[in-house]
Amino acid sequence: MSVSSPTFPVGSFTREAFAAHLERVKHLPAWWLDRKRAAYERFAALPMPKRTDEGWRFSNFGALTLAGFSPAVGSELARASAPGFAAKASLTFVNNRAVARTGAAPAGVIFETLQNALLKHGDLVKAHLLTQPSKLGSDKFAALHEAFLEDGAFVHVAKGVEVADVLAVFHQAEGQGLAVFPHTLVVAEENAKVTVADFFSSTAGGFACGGNDLYAGHGAQVTYVAMQDWSRDTLSFQFNATVARRDAKVLSLNLHAGARQARHESFSQLQAPGAHSEMLALTVAHGTQEFDQRTLQIHQAPNTGSNLLYKNVLLDTAKTIFSGLIVVDPDAQKTDAYQSNRNLMLSDDAEAHSLPGLEIQANDVRCTHGATSARVDREQEFYLEARGIKPAQAKELLVFGFFEEVLGKIENEALHDTLTEIIRQKFKE
Amino acid sequence: MKPPTEIEATAAEVENPVAGIDQTKGDFKYDVNYEFDAGTGLTEDTIRYISRVKKEEPWLLEFRLNALKTFLSKPMPTHWATKDLENINFDKIRYYLASGQKPKRTWDEVPDDIKETFERLGIPEQERKFLAGVEAQFDSEAAYSNIKDIVAKQGVIFMNSTEGLREHPEIFRKFFGKVIPTGDNKFSALNSAVFSGGSFIYVPPGVKVAQPLQAYFRINAENFGQFERTLIIADEGAEVVYMEGCTAPKFSTSTLHSAVVELVALKGAKIQYITVQNWANNVFNLVTKRAVAHEEAEVKWIDCNIGSRLTMKYPGVVLKGRKARGEVISIALANDGQHQDTGAKMIHAADDTTSVVVSKSISVGQGRATYRGQVHIPKHLKGCKNNTECDALLINTNSRTDTYPAITVRGDKNATQHEASVSKVSEDMIFYMQQRGLTEAQAMSLAVNGFINDLARQFPMEYSVELKRLIDLEMEGSVG
Numbered sequence: 001m002s003v004s005s006p007t008f009p010v011g012s013f014t015r016e017a018f019a020a021h022l023e024r025v026k027h028l029p030a031w032w033l034d035r036k037r038a039a040y041e042r043f044a045a046l047p048m049p050k051r052t053d054e055g056w057r058f059s060n061f062g063a064l065t066l067a068g069f070s071p072a073v074g075s076e077l078a079r080a081s082a083p084g085f086a087a088k089a090s091l092t093f094v095n096n097r098a099v100a101r102t103g104a105a106p107a108g109v110i111f112e113t114l115q116n117a118l119l120k121h122g123d124l125v126k127a128h129l130l131t132q133p134s135k136l137g138s139d140k141f142a143a144l145h146e147a148f149l150e151d152g153a154f155v156h157v158a159k160g161v162e163v164a165d166v167l168a169v170f171h172q173a174e175g176q177g178l179a180v181f182p183h184t185l186v187v188a189e190e191n192a193k194v195t196v197a198d199f200f201s202s203t204a205g206g207f208a209c210g211g212n213d214l215y216a217g218h219g220a221q222v223t224y225v226a227m228q229d230w231s232r233d234t235l236s237f238q239f240n241a242t243v244a245r246r247d248a249k250v251l252s253l254n255l256h257a258g259a260r261q262a263r264h265e266s267f268s269q270l271q272a273p274g275a276h277s278e279m280l281a282l283t284v285a286h287g288t289q290e291f292d293q294r295t296l297q298i299h300q301a302p303n304t305g306s307n308l309l310y311k312n313v314l315l316d317t318a319k320t321i322f323s324g325l326i327v328v329d330p331d332a333q334k335t336d337a338y339q340s341n342r343n344l345m346l347s348d349d350a351e352a353h354s355l356p357g358l359e360i361q362a363n364d365v366r367c368t369h370g371a372t373s374a375r376v377d378r379e380q381e382f383y384l385e386a387r388g389i390k391p392a393q394a395k396e397l398l399v400f401g402f403f404e405e406v407l408g409k410i411e412n413e414a415l416h417d418t419l420t421e422i423i424r425q426k427f428k429e
Numbered sequence: 430m431k432p433p434t435e436i437e438a439t440a441a442e443v444e445n446p447v448a449g450i451d452q453t454k455g456d457f458k459y460d461v462n463y464e465f466d467a468g469t470g471l472t473e474d475t476i477r478y479i480s481r482v483k484k485e486e487p488w489l490l491e492f493r494l495n496a497l498k499t500f501l502s503k504p505m506p507t508h509w510a511t512k513d514l515e516n517i518n519f520d521k522i523r524y525y526l527a528s529g530q531k532p533k534r535t536w537d538e539v540p541d542d543i544k545e546t547f548e549r550l551g552i553p554e555q556e557r558k559f560l561a562g563v564e565a566q567f568d569s570e571a572a573y574s575n576i577k578d579i580v581a582k583q584g585v586i587f588m589n590s591t592e593g594l595r596e597h598p599e600i601f602r603k604f605f606g607k608v609i610p611t612g613d614n615k616f617s618a619l620n621s622a623v624f625s626g627g628s629f630i631y632v633p634p635g636v637k638v639a640q641p642l643q644a645y646f647r648i649n650a651e652n653f654g655q656f657e658r659t660l661i662i663a664d665e666g667a668e669v670v671y672m673e674g675c676t677a678p679k680f681s682t683s684t685l686h687s688a689v690v691e692l693v694a695l696k697g698a699k700i701q702y703i704t705v706q707n708w709a710n711n712v713f714n715l716v717t718k719r720a721v722a723h724e725e726a727e728v729k730w731i732d733c734n735i736g737s738r739l740t741m742k743y744p745g746v747v748l749k750g751r752k753a754r755g756e757v758i759s760i761a762l763a764n765d766g767q768h769q770d771t772g773a774k775m776i777h778a779a780d781d782t783t784s785v786v787v788s789k790s791i792s793v794g795q796g797r798a799t800y801r802g803q804v805h806i807p808k809h810l811k812g813c814k815n816n817t818e819c820d821a822l823l824i825n826t827n828s829r830t831d832t833y834p835a836i837t838v839r840g841d842k843n844a845t846q847h848e849a850s851v852s853k854v855s856e857d858m859i860f861y862m863q864q865r866g867l868t869e870a871q872a873m874s875l876a877v878n879g880f881i882n883d884l885a886r887q888f889p890m891e892y893s894v895e896l897k898r899l900i901d902l903e904m905e906g907s908v909g
Contacts, residue, residue: 054509057835330827345841348809352839358832360851363823367851373838374845 010044011066013144013179021071021148028118031126039146046140055137058321058353060290063235063261069207071148072096072178085199085418087168094172096150096180108161109194110154114183117154124156128187128215132241136265136294141237145181145209152183157192157220166195166412171210173202173230182210188220188248195223197415200258205233208259213241216248218272223251225415229422230258232287240266244304247274253410255419256283256291257426263292270297270304270332279308280406282419284426285318285350295324297339299332308339311406313399314350323355326369330361339369344376344402346395396427463568467525469652473497476622479525483591483625496611496621503615511768513739517713522654522685524623525569532564532574532589539573561640562587566657567647569625576642584633585669587642590658593629600631604662608691608719608747616741617717620656620689627657627688632667632698641670641703641889646686648677648712654685661691663698663726672703672889675714676736683711683738692720692728696750699727705892707899708736710766716742719774722782724750731887734761734769735899743801745774748782748813755784760881760896763796763828764903772801772834773817777843781812788819789881792828793903802834804845811842819849822880824873824904854880874904 018040022033051061074097089103089111098113105111110121117125130149134142153169171182186196200208208230216222230236236259244250256262268277283291297306312320322341343352354371376398384394400407403423410416465482467475476497480490505514533539562576564587571589580587586597593601611621628644648655663669677684686708694700700720708714714737720728730744746755757773775784790798800819821830832849854876862872878885878897885893 052508058837333826343838345838345843348840348842350839350841351808351837354834354836354845354847356832356834356847356849358821358830358849358851360821360823360831361827361829363826363828363853365823365851365853369832369847369849371834371836371847372845373836373843375841 012070043143090168092170108158110156114152159189162193176204179207184212191219193221198226208236211239236262242268244275246272251278253280273303276305281310283312286315299335305336317349319351325357335365343373500618527570532571586631590627624658627659630661634664637668659690668699690718694726703731714740718744722753729756743772759788761790763798765794770799786817797829799831808839813843815845817847
């Protein structure tokens with residue numbers, strides 16, 4: 001007997017709030033407004049995920065509520081020094097609205113706000129914006145994101161163009177109880193190369209319901225780095241969809257530092273032979289933070305590769321959940337897929353859950369996964385302390401040693417340093 | 430003796446001295462005039478009938494009726510498990526079938542038709558050769574039960590559960606339903622409602638049973654559900670090895686087997702539980718198996734799943750006492766039309782407990798092998814360790830394998846490690862062997878046997894040898 005679930009409370013995201021949002025974006029193309037209306041209907045109709053749903057196993061359900069949040073409607077108060085990353089070209093959004101840009105887009109690159117891109121490059125946006133289904137359990141919240149998405153960043157790199165500098169996007173939220181819906185869409189055409197960095201920060205507790213789409217055409221190379229450092233009382237959802245075409249290479253790295261409770265869903269599709277996806281994440285969880293990470297690597301064509309490495313450091317009473325799945329379709333012979341979740345436990349009260357999964361339907365493959373949870377090696381600590389390094393510093397060194405396997409994959413020095421600094425700051429708190 | 434009505438196996442197979450693992454061996458059945466038949470379908474009346482026939486005390490009837498309510502209230506677990514479960518028609522199953530026999534203590538007393546069944550399967554030979562005791566269950570009730578004098582004199586109790594309840598209620602009730610509560614899952618509730626047969630073993634403190642005890646489970650009737658309940662208690666410092674084998678003939682309709690097995694290893698005790706399951710390919714085999722290991726106790730599950738249409742079985746150990754140790758060694762082979770959904774649970778509940786899971790699966794043709802695991806180390810424990818390895822081998826292009834482990838660790842004084850791999854047999858290896866005159870199928874069999882060799886060596890030798898033969902059989906015609 002099936003029991004129908006009640007719909008999730010819409011909180012302040014009522015029809016009236018949605019109508020007000022539509023009024024603010026009514027100048028955008030009709031197709032996009034139609035999709036938003038459909039998304040709102042999905043949000044309103046979709047049942048609340050249940051604690052017993054496999055996609056929500058181990059999640060802290062009690063803290064999930066939309067009550068008390070309302071859509072933010074803009075602010076001019078950009079924090080100029082927010083992430084400390086100096087980019088030649090950047091866009092800054094505060095409370096869902098574009099407030100600043102620096103530098104010009106390099107030749108062959110469109111680097112625009114999503115609203116401008118919808119008006120000027122509608123077909124390009126339509127082909128890639130939120131076109132991948134939500135598959136990891138948060139379809140209700142993904143629908144909310146699409147319904148209330150007001151603005152974001154659009155990066156399009158033309159065929160054969162290689163962008164040397166990092167394109168930076170700053171998403172900031174100001175004000176207590178406000179909801180923001182950041183989005184970054186990256187489209188790299190055939191043999192293009194680009195690095196895009198998203199920075200998320202805020203000063204007060206709110207609700208962040210963000211997304212990003214990464215599309216790498218034939219032979220393209222996309223590097224995407226997201227640094228999530230929302231304020232400590234923020235509820236955060238972030239949905240990623242990556243598509244890699246023939247011989248494309250996508251590297252995405254997500255740093256999870258902020259938020260009270262953060263759920264990150266990452267869905268990577270290897271659609272054509274030679275496609276490769278590198279999925280990386282670093283998490284520093286402390287206090288009472290909860291990081292819930294759900295991933296899916298789907299190999300849909302032969303000779304594709306994927307490599308997932310999620311490393312978590314846990315302090316205090318923090319909690320992490322990693323639930324990942326590698327799916328190899330029947331025709332995806334010669335797949336080479338790996339998935340690893342490593343948890344470094346630094347507290348007797350921290351809690352780590354690992355659910356690394358495989359679903360393999362082709363036989364000529366190499367698919368492996370691993371998960372470990374353990375403390376810092378006491379002998380290593382002793383070795384450092386015996387050389388005059390204080391215990392706290394020794395621990396920090398060992399944590400950076402643990403993270404370096406991931407950090408070392410970021411070739412851009414400034415990005416690497418910024419990531420390192422955010423992690424370092426977290427240890428000072 | 431009545432002649433068999435359906436014999437697909439040949440007489441040559443009787444030569445095999447070890448029961449339970451040759452896939453063709455069990456494929457015959459006899460017409461039996463059952464004296465007791467609860468009919469088809471499951472209602473309160475079915476349960477009252479079973480309880481009345483078994484002359485049970487009122488508390489047990491109450492227990493069964495409550496379990497029925499739990500069973501009916503629980504949804505089928507298809508939100509995570511296979512939808513194939515929905516094909517079980519509980520209204521068409523017969524929940525109790527028996528010939529009114531009490532278990533016989535000598536082989537000669539066993540009715541001819543049942544005796545013939547077990548003789549074909551080699552049970553008497555095994556008993557003579559290397560067992561300390563054997564129990565043979567035919568449909569719902571034990572047909573034959575014996576324990577060697579030397580073991581009985583040491584105070585070891587080995588009988589079926591019905592007798593155990595009647596003759597040793599003070600031991601039975603103390604542990605019954607404590608390791609696996611009725612409401613643990615839908616099928617443990619079903620078993621609690623209609624259970625019949627199974628083994629009851631009690632090994633007194635310090636007694637080490639030198640030879641294995643064995644139970645043999647046979648489903649003979651069509652549309653039948655077998656729901657044995659096994660309870661094994663090894664008292665302080667005791668040691669026992671228990672082996673079970675299972676077969677059923679092939680019918681055109683599917684059959685249900687849903688057992689509950691509870692093991693209790695008290696301080697310093699050791700229990701080794703070996704299952705070689707070779708049900709026919711239309712049996713739904715949905716079994717709950719769990720042990721509690723007290724201080725410095727060891728429980729080892731060795732589990733080999735070859736037959737059945739769907740097996741869902743995740744033997745577990747609750748490591749309740751300090752320095753307790755749990756181990757699951759598992760081999761599963763899924764051929765066409767089969768789904769081996771197996772795994773292990775390790776629940777650490779005391780300091781310095783260790784657990785090991787090693788699982789190997791082979792998917793042949795369109796077979797599907799799934800590993801599901803749970804490792805749980807709760808708060809404020811220290812010195813706990815778990816190591817899990819699961820490897821899957823895929824033979825054909827359309828074979829399938831899944832792995833779904835769940836590992837929870839709290840605190841910084843424990844360590845867990847999980848590794849899994851999926852691969853196919855190396856083409857170089859096959860080529861090398863073919864160069865030396867082996868056929869492709871022979872080469873593949875050799876490679877598959879190599880894959881499981883380190884685990885198969887942990888089986889008693891008779892089983893290990895037979896397992897290899899069985900793999901040869903399964904690999905025939907699977908290549909190419």
